[in-house]
Amino acid sequence: MSPVIAELIQSCEWAPSQFLVISDNVFSPLLYYSYLGSVIPTLLIALFIFSKGPKRLPNQLILLTALSFAAWVFGAMVTWATETPAYTMFFWTILVLVEPLVYFFAFYFFYAFIYKKDLSVWQKVFFAIPLIPVMVLAPTRFALLGYDLSNCDRNAYEGIATTYGYIIEILYAVSILLFAALAFIKARKPGERTMIALLTIGITAFLLSFSLGNILEVFTENWYIGQYGLFGAPIFTAFLAYLIVRFRAFNAKLIGAQALVAALWILVLALLFIRSVENIRVVVSITLIFVLILGVLLVRSVYREIQQRERVEVLAKDLETANQQQIILIHFITHQLKGFVTKSRNVFSMLLEGDFGSLPDTMKPMVEEGLRSDTKGVNTIQEILNAANIKSGKVTYAKSPLDLKELVGSIVADLKPGADTKGLALTMKGGDGDFTIQGDRMQLTNAFKNLIDNSIKYTPKGSVEVSLERGEEKVRLLIKDTGVGITPEDMRLLFTEGGHGKESQKVNVESTGFGLYIVKNIIEAHQGKVWAESDGKDQGSRFIVELPIS
Amino acid sequence: MAATKGSSLYISILLLLILISGGVAWWKYVHQQDFVYFTTEEEIPDRFDPGSYSL
Numbered sequence: 001m002s003p004v005i006a007e008l009i010q011s012c013e014w015a016p017s018q019f020l021v022i023s024d025n026v027f028s029p030l031l032y033y034s035y036l037g038s039v040i041p042t043l044l045i046a047l048f049i050f051s052k053g054p055k056r057l058p059n060q061l062i063l064l065t066a067l068s069f070a071a072w073v074f075g076a077m078v079t080w081a082t083e084t085p086a087y088t089m090f091f092w093t094i095l096v097l098v099e100p101l102v103y104f105f106a107f108y109f110f111y112a113f114i115y116k117k118d119l120s121v122w123q124k125v126f127f128a129i130p131l132i133p134v135m136v137l138a139p140t141r142f143a144l145l146g147y148d149l150s151n152c153d154r155n156a157y158e159g160i161a162t163t164y165g166y167i168i169e170i171l172y173a174v175s176i177l178l179f180a181a182l183a184f185i186k187a188r189k190p191g192e193r194t195m196i197a198l199l200t201i202g203i204t205a206f207l208l209s210f211s212l213g214n215i216l217e218v219f220t221e222n223w224y225i226g227q228y229g230l231f232g233a234p235i236f237t238a239f240l241a242y243l244i245v246r247f248r249a250f251n252a253k254l255i256g257a258q259a260l261v262a263a264l265w266i267l268v269l270a271l272l273f274i275r276s277v278e279n280i281r282v283v284v285s286i287t288l289i290f291v292l293i294l295g296v297l298l299v300r301s302v303y304r305e306i307q308q309r310e311r312v313e314v315l316a317k318d319l320e321t322a323n324q325q326q327i328i329l330i331h332f333i334t335h336q337l338k339g340f341v342t343k344s345r346n347v348f349s350m351l352l353e354g355d356f357g358s359l360p361d362t363m364k365p366m367v368e369e370g371l372r373s374d375t376k377g378v379n380t381i382q383e384i385l386n387a388a389n390i391k392s393g394k395v396t397y398a399k400s401p402l403d404l405k406e407l408v409g410s411i412v413a414d415l416k417p418g419a420d421t422k423g424l425a426l427t428m429k430g431g432d433g434d435f436t437i438q439g440d441r442m443q444l445t446n447a448f449k450n451l452i453d454n455s456i457k458y459t460p461k462g463s464v465e466v467s468l469e470r471g472e473e474k475v476r477l478l479i480k481d482t483g484v485g486i487t488p489e490d491m492r493l494l495f496t497e498g499g500h501g502k503e504s505q506k507v508n509v510e511s512t513g514f515g516l517y518i519v520k521n522i523i524e525a526h527q528g529k530v531w532a533e534s535d536g537k538d539q540g541s542r543f544i545v546e547l548p549i550s
Numbered sequence: 551m552a553a554t555k556g557s558s559l560y561i562s563i564l565l566l567l568i569l570i571s572g573g574v575a576w577w578k579y580v581h582q583q584d585f586v587y588f589t590t591e592e593e594i595p596d597r598f599d600p601g602s603y604s605l
Contacts, residue, residue, distance in 0.1 A: 001583065004589070005587050005589070008587075008589055055552050055553055056551065056552055056553065057551055057552065057553040057554075057557055058551070060553055060557075060561070064561065085585075085587070086579050086580045086583055086585075087580065089575075089579040089580075089585050090575050090576055090579040090580050093571075093572070093575040093579065094572060094575070097568055097571055097572060097575075098568070101564075101568065104564075112551065116551050117551060118551070118554060118556065118557050119557075121556070124556075124560050128560070128564060131564065131567075132567075135567045135568060135570075135571045136571070138571045138572075138575060139571055139574040139575035139578050139579075141586075141602075141603055142603055144585070145586070145588075145594075145595055145597060145602060146585055146586030146587060146588050146594075147585055147586070147587050147588065148588050148594065149587045149588060149589050150588055150589060150590050150591045150593070150594065151591075157588060157594055157597075158597065159597050159602070159603070160597050160598065160603070163597065163598075
């Protein structure tokens with residue numbers, strides 16, 4: 001730098017800046033109010049939208065629009081505050097670079113959001129090409145001819161490339177309006193036109209006020225105008241907030257009050273930066289407009305929320321009543337059915353036992369089949385009733401000291417004839433020691449019988465081994481079979497209410513899907529746990545129960 | 551709609567170009583101090599005159 005230039009700079013008596021952006025060189029504290037008041041709500045809402053779907057293109061683009069805008073605002077603040085010509089030149093170049101980018105990303109966001117698709121390759125090329133000259137020429141004299149030291153205003157003097165940048169901003173703004181008009185004409189779904197119109201108004205208000213503010217301040221040399229232009233950004237964010245609340249846009253359920261109150265806080269907080277009374281009038285007027293708009297939106301959104309909540313409460317009550325009535329009805333039907341089937345089973349049983357005289361040989365197989373079928377029916381209905389009772393908490397457990405070895409032994413003995421008929425080897429290995437636990441004999445019998453019977457049902461050939469082991473604090477029952485095994489998909493459904501595995505249904509079509517659910521509840525009521533293991537289809541299964549020793 | 555590889559690449563290229571351009575500006579203006587000072591109004595060229603851009 002030549003001594004003449006250094007002397008000229010010194011004669012301007014510019015104040016030194018702190019953190020690049022804070023200095024007395026800023027012509028009015030209104031600048032901080034307009035800049036921060038516009039960029040913070042824009043960034044907040046863009047970050048919120050992005051966080052609700054970081055992989056969605058419109059969400060990424062709204063964040064990029066806000067970040068470009070924030071970069072512009074930061075650059076502009078530095079050019080206002082700094083006393084160093086080199087910084088002015090560099091940050092002014094940043095303004096030249098990012099200003100068209102704000103428009104470009106705003107356009108790209110608008111297109112992706114409204115049309116719900118990406119630009120085609122040719123559209124991408126068409127809309128990117130205008131940016132190339134700006135990027136190439138930004139660090140040259142074509143963008144900034146030099147630093148104007150003629151009047152101590154700390155300005156860079158803009159070249160033709162910067163003017164070109166302003167022109168392409170118009171291209172993107174006009175493209176938004178054209179695509180908006182096309183989408184508006186094509187819109188068919190209810191509310192779609194309102195959404196397009198609102199977004200178009202919001203985004204146009206943002207871009208036009210931004211451009212007009214910048215252009216008018218240059219022509220009129222009234223630096224306040226540029227500051228007002230930035231208030232288009234929070235207006236845009238207010239429209240976005242409204243769209244989120246009204247149309248559940250961006251897959252986000254934003255409570256309107258949160259967004260609006262945050263914006264108000266920031267605006268009121270910014271009042272602290274104003275010192276002169278004249279500026280306070282301006283700022284309070286702008287804030288009042290904001291409060292009026294946001295207030296109406298806030299009240300409306302809260303009103304809508306309350307209406308929705310009241311409706312949900314009414315629906316929840318209706319649903320609960322309907323559920324209760326359904327449970328009572330199902331209970332009633334299953335009880336009635338159980339009564340009918342039990343009576344029918346008793347009739348078949350009496351016929352077979354000869355209570356009404358001897359049966360002809362031709363009738364016997366039919367009556368035996370009737371008895372078998374009714375017995376299955378009674379068991380099935382009982383299983384459904386048990387599951388319903390467990391779910392409604394009606395089951396009580398009468399616990400007393402119980403010898404598990406004896407209990408499991410008797411169940412195995414009961415089920416052995418059935419296994420023998422299938423040609424399965426059902427064996428039991430009991431360990432040494434005491435297997436006494438505190439438990440409900442009837443319920444645990446039901447649970448263990450269910451598990452062992454399941455293994456027999458799902459094992460076409462081979463063996464079912466039942467073994468008991470005693471640990472220090474618990475007893476472990478293992479039922480291991482060489483059956484059909486359990487696929488990982490079916491494993492997820494085991495022990496769930498009415499859970500039918502795909503593979504298991506092929507083997508046991510009569511399964512109610514409640515058996516293992518009941519087992520799990522009974523075992524857990526005894527502070528134990530039950531689970532299954534299998535290496536997959538046709539690899540056999542292992543059911544393990546662990547119960548605490550009393 | 552989800553972002554695609556195409557859209558991510560497109561945005562990345564644009565941001566990279568902006569970064570390069572910004573980097574060159576930093577190097578030129580802040581590091582090299584390579585710019586002209588106009589000390590009087592008469593020195594300020596006409597931005598629409600091609601002669602103002604002679605390299």
